[in-house]
Amino acid sequence: MLDQHFDTFRQVYDERYQAKYGFWRPVINLSVAAFLKCGDLQQGFVRIRCPACPHAMFVAFSCKQRCTCPSCHQTRALVTAIHVAQEVCAPVEHRQVVLTIPKRLRVHTRFDHKLLGKLSSCAWNCLKAEAGRLLGREDVVPGMIAAIQTHGELLHWHPHLHVLVTCGAFTSTGEFLELKEFDLERLEAAWQEAVFNLYLAEDKIAPEVVENMRSWEHSGFSVDQSVRLPAGDQARIERLTQYMTRCPFSLSRLVKVTDTYRRRVLIWFGTMAGTPTVSYTHLRAHETDSYLVCRRLLEKK
Numbered sequence: 001m002l003d004q005h006f007d008t009f010r011q012v013y014d015e016r017y018q019a020k021y022g023f024w025r026p027v028i029n030l031s032v033a034a035f036l037k038c039g040d041l042q043q044g045f046v047r048i049r050c051p052a053c054p055h056a057m058f059v060a061f062s063c064k065q066r067c068t069c070p071s072c073h074q075t076r077a078l079v080t081a082i083h084v085a086q087e088v089c090a091p092v093e094h095r096q097v098v099l100t101i102p103k104r105l106r107v108h109t110r111f112d113h114k115l116l117g118k119l120s121s122c123a124w125n126c127l128k129a130e131a132g133r134l135l136g137r138e139d140v141v142p143g144m145i146a147a148i149q150t151h152g153e154l155l156h157w158h159p160h161l162h163v164l165v166t167c168g169a170f171t172s173t174g175e176f177l178e179l180k181e182f183d184l185e186r187l188e189a190a191w192q193e194a195v196f197n198l199y200l201a202e203d204k205i206a207p208e209v210v211e212n213m214r215s216w217e218h219s220g221f222s223v224d225q226s227v228r229l230p231a232g233d234q235a236r237i238e239r240l241t242q243y244m245t246r247c248p249f250s251l252s253r254l255v256k257v258t259d260t261y262r263r264r265v266l267i268w269f270g271t272m273a274g275t276p277t278v279s280y281t282h283l284r285a286h287e288t289d290s291y292l293v294c295r296r297l298l299e300k301k
Contacts, residue, residue, distance in 0.1 A: 022111045064076075126190045
């Protein structure tokens with residue numbers, strides 16, 4: 001799809017999509033060009049030989065990008081997960097904390113990506129302050145790793161934070177003080193205030209908007225801490241880190257509709273009579289076609 005339609009998409013972007021998705025960033029051109037060369041033997045390769053047998057193989061150079069290339073992104077996620085589990089996390093209990101913001105505020109991060117990093121700072125300040133309050137000490141610091149995800153399950157714009165944080169905090173001498181869980185009500189209130197103050201300081205919203213949002217029955221802010229990892233469980237930390245840093249879309253979900261329905265998968269919508277049967281096939285590596293999309297393509301028989 002990118003190979004055949006990217007140039008056309010670029011030509012019509014300003015007119016059709018800029019108002020909704022923001023200005024065209026020059027890095028997109030470089031990223032797509034690198035992705036189209038990824039895994040192409042004609043763009044360069046190395047020859048790998050087994051020292052114990054005569055077997056040899058060619059390995060094409062990769063683009064090593066995140067997000068644009070799901071294959072390279074997955075490699076980065078695996079390497080990052082191993083590094084976090086084996087070299088970063090202390091052998092203490094951890095939990096996953098997920099923080100979200102209302103739809104009313106998400107659109108600003110689409111046009112100003114620097115807000116995403118500042119939201120991470122807000123999360124750190126809230127978690128650190130809450131840990132200190134619950135432990136009754138100001139000199140303690142929790143361990144925390146935050147990953148920003150800007151996509152939802154349907155690839156819509158949904159910026160939120162996945163945080164891997166210790167179940168407790170460390171003193172200046174290295175002593176670890178255990179903390180079973182956060183007070184979610186207080187943490188959510190602190191998170192809401194921190195985000196409002198950030199958006200006001202950045203002139204993204206007016207005080208009137210904040211007052212209006214405070215009157216909502218459901219604020220749109222949420223904090224979840226339901227996932228807990230036992231001390232020393234590196235395997236679960238690896239899996240969680242991979243999830244936190246995963247690509248917006250997966251190679252296994254890239255599909256290409258064909259007339260032959262290779263590797264057919266039947267999907268049934270409900271059990272009602274007359275419900276159509278649909279099928280799709282998985283995309284083979286580096287195939288491109290005008291029907292290729294990032295979600296399942298469904299075609300009635």
